[in-house]
Amino acid sequence: MARNTLRTLIGATLLAAAGLAQADEQKTVAITQIVEHPALDAVYQGVRDELAEEGYKDGENLRIMHESAQGNAAIASQIARKFVGESPDVIVAIATPSAQTMAAAARNTPVIFSAVTDPVGAKLVQSLEKPGANITGVTDMLPIERHIDLLERLVPDAKTIGTVYNPGEANAVALVELLEERLEARGLTLAKAAATKTSEVLGAARSLVGKADAIYLTTDNTVISAAEAVVSVGERAKIPVFAADTATVSRGAVAALGFDYYDHGRQTGGMVVKVLNGANPGEMPVESVDTLNLFVNPEAAERMGITLSEDVLNDAQEIVKSGQ
């Protein structure tokens, strides 16, 4: 086994020395994700599709390995070791825990992370502009300011914004803290309700009735899994529910100015391609979400007691109905 590694190393050095970028040689991309989840699965699909479009086709000139740790930290660690052991050309780590485990295991292999909200706080990179080591990627930090703009535009009278979040989810906590700070800067208040698992989301949403004039949901995995519970409370109590991700609009939220995790995956795939073509991850700045789309659901708005104006409908990239 050691001999194989040595052989690969010698081979790689020789190739690099000769300056040969052989297009017909098979490259390997290993993708690890912490858990099966619609958003994270969409990222994976996006990476695959982007690679294929850029001419790296799985099974032809590219080998894609994909593992999920099913939410288990010890398995995530073993997946990381497995990938590092096979020394692929690029490792893609989806979500914060997978990315950290990968960062601890991979010393030299290039790692591109995806769906990580706070890469600096998670100590994955030294700074967003100059990651430094062998790791860079795409952050899914929400454009909170633009979301608040949307809230103010659609519910101008709202003074208190409610949100349901899981205090155990790193991404969600970071977002809620940011949301609170930005709302206060505009003279609005945030009412928080905690739900540590999906079964607690309904109760948490009910606790916002009477306090919140509108409800805004971040990309909290726990809460989004039970978004219907929040929507049902919003409909009964006539509190409009907004989301940060567009998929929740077809599940009954009024509107979202969001990005698609599939596009997020495509963007990640773009970075993978750059590394496959020889770029150094340490010198590639961390990218953030680039495309935003406004999704609105006029029926849901009506059920929650607000009317969407004509120009909002005109601005929307997509007008959806519940259940679409």
Add this chain to the structure above:
Amino acid sequence: MLSDIALYGAIETGLIYGLVAFGIYISFRVLDFPDLTVDGSFPLGAAVAAMLIIAGWNPWLATGAAILAGMAAGAVTAILNVKLNILNLLASILTMIALYSVNLRIMGRPNVALLTEETVLTPWYDLPLAYHQVPVLLFVLVVLVSLVLLWRFMKSETGLAMRATGANARMARAQGIATGGMIILGVALSNGLVGLAGALFAQSQGAADVTMGVGVIVIGLASLIGGEAVITPNTVIKALIACVVGAIVYRLAIAFALNAEFLGLQSQDLNLITAVLVTLAIVLPGVRTSIAARFTRNKA
């Protein structure tokens, strides 16, 4: 086939879970106390160690504090049971869910990164060993020391009293053993070991995460039972060795499953494989004894 790095990675994780299996051996086997606190005391150890390391503590002192924190958690479970007469399983579930909030309070956020901090592993990387071999060496030493200390403890007067408490509490009380105190000490010791495992895991993984305790009890039990299937635990030392062997075998099985593309297995099948392995490990020794029993009866 398994690469070197994957192999060492499996052994490293196995050694850490060997410490968990020690803890579960004390609660489930020695004391006959089904204790689920470990799902909370594992991330508790990680959280305490991570926060203290970030605060600038020596990583070994931080790890020691994690052991104490784990022991405190175990003591709470045992006191709920012994002093307040709450059913042992329920007492441990109460502590476990309470620890979720406690862990969040300790860390102040769900995930604390240690990637750039000095850990117990840092000085060892200066050794002329490959990057992936270093944690294995250190954890082998930690597990050996724990094993010897535990073995000696189990043979001491207190250890014997603890074993008597688990074997037959009424008889132990008749012999003048304070069984309540033994249960508190034993469950605390058990969770101290799990806290140690959590602290080491966080340091080798580069982060403490509030969700990292999920399923620790199941994996620990699987390791314990698997080990007992390989090594008959008829003495304390054999039982302790079985814990470590079981934990490493379990991790190797997972490493092979991750590499078993040829069998059509994928990582999402691991939970099923775990369940099948544990079931086999429980059932097979029973089948063996019942066959043996049939033969002896025929002879008689």
